[in-house]
Amino acid sequence: MKEKSIFKMNGYLALVLSLIGVVGGIFIISNAESSAGGFGGLVVIILGLIIATSLTIVQPNQAKVLTFFGTYIGVIRDQGLWATIPFTFKRSVSLRVTNFTSERLKVNDLEGNPIEIAAVVVYKVNDSAKALFDVEDYNKFIQIQSETGIRHIASRYSYDSYENGDENTFTLRQNSDEIAEVLMQDLQMRMDVAGVDIIEARIMHLAYSSEIASAMLQRQQANAVLSARKVIVDGAVGLVRSAIDQLQEQGIVELDEEKKAQMVNNLMVAIVSEKGTQPIINTGSIY
Numbered sequence: 001m002k003e004k005s006i007f008k009m010n011g012y013l014a015l016v017l018s019l020i021g022v023v024g025g026i027f028i029i030s031n032a033e034s035s036a037g038g039f040g041g042l043v044v045i046i047l048g049l050i051i052a053t054s055l056t057i058v059q060p061n062q063a064k065v066l067t068f069f070g071t072y073i074g075v076i077r078d079q080g081l082w083a084t085i086p087f088t089f090k091r092s093v094s095l096r097v098t099n100f101t102s103e104r105l106k107v108n109d110l111e112g113n114p115i116e117i118a119a120v121v122v123y124k125v126n127d128s129a130k131a132l133f134d135v136e137d138y139n140k141f142i143q144i145q146s147e148t149g150i151r152h153i154a155s156r157y158s159y160d161s162y163e164n165g166d167e168n169t170f171t172l173r174q175n176s177d178e179i180a181e182v183l184m185q186d187l188q189m190r191m192d193v194a195g196v197d198i199i200e201a202r203i204m205h206l207a208y209s210s211e212i213a214s215a216m217l218q219r220q221q222a223n224a225v226l227s228a229r230k231v232i233v234d235g236a237v238g239l240v241r242s243a244i245d246q247l248q249e250q251g252i253v254e255l256d257e258e259k260k261a262q263m264v265n266n267l268m269v270a271i272v273s274e275k276g277t278q279p280i281i282n283t284g285s286i287y
Helices: 009-032 035-053 128-133 138-156 176-196 210-249 257-272
Strands: 057-058 062-068 071-076 080-083 089-094 099-102 105-108 115-127 196-208
Touching: 009 035, 009 057, 009 080, 057 062, 062 128, 071 128, 080 099, 089 128, 099 128, 105 138, 115 138, 115 176, 128 176, 138 176, 138 196, 176 196
Parallel strands: none
Antiparallel strands: 057 080, 062 071, 062 089, 099 115, 105 115, 115 196
16 A cells, blocks of 8 residues: 545535535425425435535644545545545544653563663654555554564663673663664664654663662672773873883982882882872881
């Protein structure tokens, strides 16, 4: 099925003609002096009623899909009162932007960790014929296919990255914008058959499942501590190297390899240690 326009004309003119036919037919019958005159009035009334069956009202951001004795014949998208082919069956389809929130789904991410995930999907119908005739119930179809797409995307990515791997690898927690784009493209492919455009799809809830949440929290804390330690150690090494180089360049003191090692050890302990260090002043030997 594909949406196509159908013949239509001003509905107010058709409404006037319909009223004239009904009222005029009643007038003719009431004043008829013979059976032929009464039959003519009945015919006029029937014509007026036939014209009335062609009338339809289209609300803003709505489409009317018309079928004629079971055959799809076209769509009216323009708002207002219209007259079209008589005896057509008319069904309304909303063209407004709609959104829904999926259920919280339990899915295994790429690393096999159970997570809870939910998303908001914003969509609108762009082909009313496909929405009505190519799927059984397009609203239910959208919801089921959206949850399927969310599960599919969640299983393709890790919740978070704990290894020093490729920086271009997306994760569900750290790359929300990129994941939203991938999810939207996946859902759009699923919704094409229903004539639906996906405007936005974005994860609104993401968390580890309750059975592993505490363990993963400890893992995140440990990872944060290790990252902080690495930054401190890298900075300490730079400070120690700079101190030794300046001492040698300015000729303040001559250091052999043993003294260099001792100085490096003392400076590293002083800089890296979490507790404040107590300085010890060497004033020389009594011997």
